[in-house]
Amino acid sequence: MPAKGKHRRPKSSPFSRGIAAAGTGGAVLALPVLGATDAAAAQPAAVAQPAAAPATYVVVAGDSLSKIAREHSLSGGWKKLYEDNRATLGDDPAMIRPGLKLTLGGKSAAGPAQKAGADSGRADRSERDNASAAEPAVAPAKKSYTNDLDGWIKESLDILAQHGIPASYEGIHRNIMRESSGNPLATNNWDSNAAAGTPSKGLLQVIDPTFAAYRLPGTSMDSFDPVANITAACNYAADRYGSIDNVNGPY
Structure with missing residues (x-):
């Protein structure tokens, strides 16, 4: 029986601790063992993606x-x-x-x-x-009207509606045809108003004092202007008769 002695753990060098033995039949191959740090270093670097074009x-x-x-x-x-x-x-x-x-x-x-x-x-x-x-608001497109009797009446109706003045297309058209036959430059030079120096003018034959008193804000100051003439006359008729629709003769 061999003599008793202290059993010592054989020393291993740092180099040997980093080596793993692999058997291949009777031969032994020494393979390096990669640590975590080495493995991470071996990974390929991420490729940066190019920025997307605008x-x-x-x-x-x-x-x-x-x-x-x-x-x-x-x-x-x-x-x-x-x-x-x-x-x-x-x-x-x-x-x-x-x-x-x-x-x-x-x-x-x-x-x-x-x-x-x-x-x-x-x-x-x-x-x-x-x-x-x-952000400035984009202004809505302005409503357009034809430059004829139909367009003048429709524009006038929109303005009258903004001011709460009652009128209808038929009522305005009927009175225009009686007063001027649709001529915006019509002028009466023979009646009592003309004799007094204030002839009736325009589509609805309005005298200057009446036009000045009943012209609506934002309309032309020219009494021959079709829309200004119609809206002033309708404003006057609404004040005196309730509406231009109620006018069926000289007013």
Whole structure:
């Protein structure tokens, strides 16, 4: 029996601890063991993706800079969109109109739905509200009328409606045909008004004092102007008879 002695753990060198033995039949191959750090270093570096090119947007009816910036989640809001397209829009951001091509910057990394926290949500809403308030509204297209008796009557009816003055197309047309036969330059030089120096003028034969008293704001100061003449006469007829529709003879 061998003598008792202390059993010592054989020393191993740092080099041997980093080696693994692999058997291949009777031979032994020494393979290096990669640590975690070495393995990570061996991984290929991530390839950076190129930034997306700016997109192009064609303006449609009803668009505004703030609406476009909001719908496309543009970083910087409508102000940045305006600056990026100043060469197209000029010095007035309200000059946006259908058909214009605008360059859109990259979308913000996190849209409103991805922002966490009540404070950030409130700040985002506040920014959108401020942008909407600052964005000049696009004026609606002005209604057009034909430059004839039909157009003059229709424009007059719209103005009268704004002032709450009752009148109908038939009532106005009927009295115009009796008074002037539809001639906006008609002048009466033979009746008592003409003898007094204030001849009746225009489509509804209004004398100057009546025209001055009943002309509606925003209409021409020329009593021969068809719309100004019609609206002044209808205002006078409404004051005296309730409506031009109630007039069926000289008034």
